[in-house]
Amino acid sequence: MAALIQKTLAELAAGLRGKQFSSVELARGLLERIEAAQPKLNALITVTRDAALAAAAAADRDIGAGRGGPLTGIPLIHKDIFCTEGVRTSCGSRMLDNFIAPYDATVVARLRSAGMVMLGKANMDEFAMGSSNETSFYGPVRNPWDARLVPGGSSGGSAAAVAARLAPVATATDTGGSIRQPAALCGVTGVKPTYGRVSRYGMIAFASSLDQGGIITASAEDAALVLRAMAGFDPRDSTSVDRPVPDYTAALGRSLAGLKVGLLEEFFDKGLDADNERQIRAALGVFAGLGASLREVSLPSIPLSVPAYYVVAPAECSSNLARYDGVRFGYRCREPRDLLDLYRRTRGEGFGAEVKRRIMTGTYVLSTGYYDAYYLKAQKVRRLIANDFERAFRDVDVIMGPTTPTPAFEIGAKTADPITMYLNDIYTIGANLAGLPALSIPCGFVGKLPVGLQIIGPHFAEERLLTAAHAFQRETDWHRRIPPGYE
């Protein structure tokens, strides 16, 4: 197993085809690792052992019969925000602890039909609201690099699982940084595609205009392979974009000579940890060495991204989460006296504190008399930020900077003060507000802890981002580092 977890997806696929090992062996090995890691990391909410082994056996038969594609027989973990037919889909909440999804999300269906084998469902912040995975009803996920620390969030389970090599691939979602931030804190590669690139159907909504499904893997090369299978137009999602999906893998070998890299002035501010900054600057040097030209760019409105986000996202969440009323599915309080009591207690008992905080904030900013001052103003700020990016991308091909201000912090360190917690997303939120693709790759360490480099591109420039990330990963081995104890 120790050798298998070092392999890229392409190598795993070749091994499966060459009968060096079977999908069942691969799945079984990873299920054992999951079992062993679970008490330490709490990365998964549900392990679907029997279904995984059955799917792996089916994949082996397909491979034996010469059928299937590059992902057939490759195991993965789905973030528990994606509906999986017949399997509990909790969204990290007591509200959906008893919810067995009656259908597959489009992402799940696509990866299933690509032959991938689901091992289980990853832990996450409740309804994807959090930056540390501490708001999960199922308890916090721990960082594989140091179990006292958070893995980031909300896709903390996905990032921790890939970092600890419990699976080569985990799906994730990103509303304000929920793929990139945990990827950075766990030392893995996390890709948030352009808004509309990946279907949101079956992905439980937090903030619909910001949510985007994506992928966490060890490398950009692996991400390219999976993203191609999960992306594309979905007639069930009106906001998905009808535009062909390129072969991301095919572009990976391209040279970076002449690539114009913008360094975001506003991201290298006093909030950025000095050690973190050193690693980022060193990584930028690697890009310069690959032929990229670096120049400063400014996005004057970007400092407003956190306040704008914390109006828009709660507003949408307050409406999206209204359906959890105890009437048709999910948690219902015991013996409600009447309708109002049913609503109050179901929602009071079913949701955690952070979710309630955001529902209340969102309800407030949409209320008569406050709508213009908050929601409408935030939408205008959003437009300004999008314009800033658009202007910047006239001069540069990609924008690079830190993913997070600091490496992973201790569990409990920021739970008392939501604002401090929210500032963790200061570098990632802009891409969500503008709907841009962005990724985070490991680019060094501060002490024992990984640091993430963020690369942001114009709409539908996933290919460019992956190419840049892959070129960097050919020069460096940060993405191959595995946390001690998980080798």
Added chain:
Amino acid sequence: MSDRNWETVIGLEIHAQLATRSKIFSGSPTTYGASPNTQADLVDLGYPGVLPVLNGAAVRMAVKFGLAIGARVAPQSIFARKNYFYPDLPKGYQISQYELPIVVGGALDILLDDGAVKRIGITRAHLEEDAGKSLHEGLAGSSGIDLNRAGTPLLEIVSEPQLRSAKEAVAYMKKVHTLVRYLEICDGNMQEGSFRCDANVSVRPQGAQQLGTRTEIKNVNSFRFVEKAIQYEVGRQIEVLESGGRIVQETRLYDPDRGETRSMRTKEEANDYRYFPDPDLLPLVLAPSFIDEVRASLPELPDAKAQRFVAHYGLTPYDAGVLTASRELAAYYEEVVRHAPGEPIAAAHWVTGELAAALNRDSLDVTDNPLPPARLAGLLARMADATISGKLAKEVFEAMWASGREADAIIEEKGLKQITDAAAIGRIIEEVMAKNPAQLADYRAGKDKLFGFFVGQVMKASRGKANPAQVNELLKTKLSS
């Protein structure tokens, strides 16, 4: 009560259920009357992760309506969420259109009792989804929820507050009802709730500029109830104001059993709906070419048809209005005229008279009419060529209605053919004169009034078949000879 001192102001919000096969944001069928919750899929149930996808057929229907009332069809409209909690509202919000509706402006003309035409402005019409139904009967203290109706497409048509009486409100509502059926965008079935309205009612002193405080009567689903509910509400408001009270802005329900409106909730208890654009749906953008294409597909509209009937067939505006109130009735009329080209006015009288009465009596729709237009035209022809009199024609009509047979066959069989042979009529007259010597003597002695008696006797003896004009003429000659 002194109604004369008060002016009534009414605006209607009509909800027309669009006649699409599937729902507005899901693929579930919209058929009425299925067992509870059998026509609700995961989207209608508001399951976690599902998303709405707009039904193009509903959009086309809304555009049709907009074009038919001369409105502006918005090149871009926005779906918004109206947020409130209720068990029959699965998502906790209704998807509707708020700031930017698909249809803006427009008007419809109504015919007043005095024959004048009044133009009623339409503020807007917007697309939205219906909610489900809560069921409170037969469930032993608990409530049931049927989500079959959830997600059914509605067009909400909002009038300007330009209606000045319950009668005007009903005339306007009927006009909209006719139009949506012409356009085939709504089946107009009021019993099933496919066409219903909310009435905003207020009163103000005659001559006042400012509007009075209004109340909203919710969910009225018959023309008669609309009239009665408004009449009651107007009376109630005047009474409150005249006794020194003030009107509370509130939502009221009409109780048809008691014939009164009752308070449902006041403005203070009203929800703050927290409208905002639905991020799951992109702005609805309509290309000019699409709007042009829909415009080209519009049928002849009721008013244009009525005007044509007046100009082309010489009908009165009233008859033209009655005939064109239903697209099917108008089509039937035109078929009759096509078969009896010389008789457009008689055809109008027969279609709006005997035929409408027979349909009404047998509770039949014009589409279930047992009498094909050619048959009715055949009857008109026999009247025109004096084969039968108008009086006997009614008898023939009834027989045709019952049997579906042709007029000629019935006239033949029943021997109803009019007697126009002067010699035959002369013989009947002579028999009548022979049988009534006393009356004959009186007549000849100058009692002219008895002429009518002889006409009656001759018609009776001919069993109504003698041509009345000939009877008159021959009688005159024979009685005085």
